[in-house]
Amino acid sequence: MTTPSSRDLLVVENLDKAFTLHLHGGARLAVIANASFAVARGECVVLGGASGVGKSSILKMVFGNYGADRGAIRLAAGGGFLDIAKASPREIVDARRRIMGYVSQFLRVIPRVSAIDIVASAARDAGFEAAAAQARAASLLARLNLPERLWSLPPATFSGGEQQRVNIARGFAGEHDLLILDEPTASLDAANREAVVDLIREQRAKGAGFLAIFHDEDVRTLVADRVIDVSSFSHREAA
């Protein structure tokens, strides 16, 4: 085990993950073996490898949605490191509020809430005052080219691309130290992909780190400092 340095934002060591499917005769599905990598402050690390190789599983373990069978996920927190693999639910809830954000492939929200409130509420959760949260939400939605007439409407009736821009705005709203992106640009056109690239670069310049999956070759080339081939950690490739 290496000691994380002050430049490290995230240090993942010897991570294993398997699923036991009790409804299918207890079949064991090994997904990740011995994954080790780090993300420094201001760095954008992209996970690469074919579909089904376990990229999303790694993101979900880092965010705490999946448990880890073995290994450590050290997240820089308040001068020290919090091991997400062993952290209590309360510690993870707190880390998600203050330190790490997540942008999934699809927007999942309560049906009735307006787009701007979804984004502003994410900013408030991360500690912004109400007025500042509202301003940040408006600025993000504008940068992502969401027409202003949509801001006060709930996103349920928006197009896939519009919903995804609300989702991205929500992810960036909290100005977290670490942002986890799971194919955020898949449903966007070129102009909006560019807006996302700008946002990533801007946050990176402020010292934020990114752990991301991008299938889009252009975006990847524009933002990735490093690409890690997840198939080298994958059980399925080795089997």
Next chain:
Amino acid sequence: MSAPLLTARNLSKRFGAVQACGEISFELVEGEALAIVGESGSGKTTLLHLIAGLMQPDGGEVSYRLRDGFSRDLATLTESERRALIRTDWGFVHQDAARGLRMNVSAGGNIGERLMALGDRHYGNIRAAALQWLARVEIAADRIDDAPSTYSGGMRQRLQIARNLVTRPRLVFMDEPTGGLDVSVQAGLLDLLRGLIADMGLAVVLVTHDLSVARLLSNRILVMKQGEVIESGLTDRVLDDPQAPYTQLLVSSVLAA
């Protein structure tokens, strides 16, 4: 982190041969929302009633940190201390709003009653607080003098929430708060509850069989089966990466909308 707000230790309850709750322990801190999920008959409502003091356990204890900062075993509270706790620092949102409201008393009276129990006698203040809370739960001000018996199901539920929250409790128990309502009404109510929990920093113990309600409203979850907690943890981890066979069955049985 400060001392837990509520601590349950080895809570047990039997109904004849049936073990409704077996040796259940957990802690809740201020501002934390805990969901208790499981199918009908799993013991989740019994557990809620034991914690909320609506039922006596056969074994174990519940302690609660009162506003004076001292944690007390609920069984040792005097009747007046217990009543004060239930009327001020706790709320209870029942699935059937008729259980939590006086159906033939005006909406304003329903909200004002909790304030009067705290000693407020100023009619103008009480009415102003009632109006403010009606607005907060999105009930039109001109319905203040109507009894909830004239309200729709969703409005009754919102009134019940207002009645509970007017005293600014620190802990609210909820038993299937959106159960039995139309889906469109449920969404609005969930949004309202989520906002109030966040804004007021409420601690919540929520019983639901609806996993999506648990996901929206809670940080932590207990999965119950036959009176036992078979899995617990961070809500989205338990729902996204369930370990116990029964939890996997519960999660996989939900139709994706």
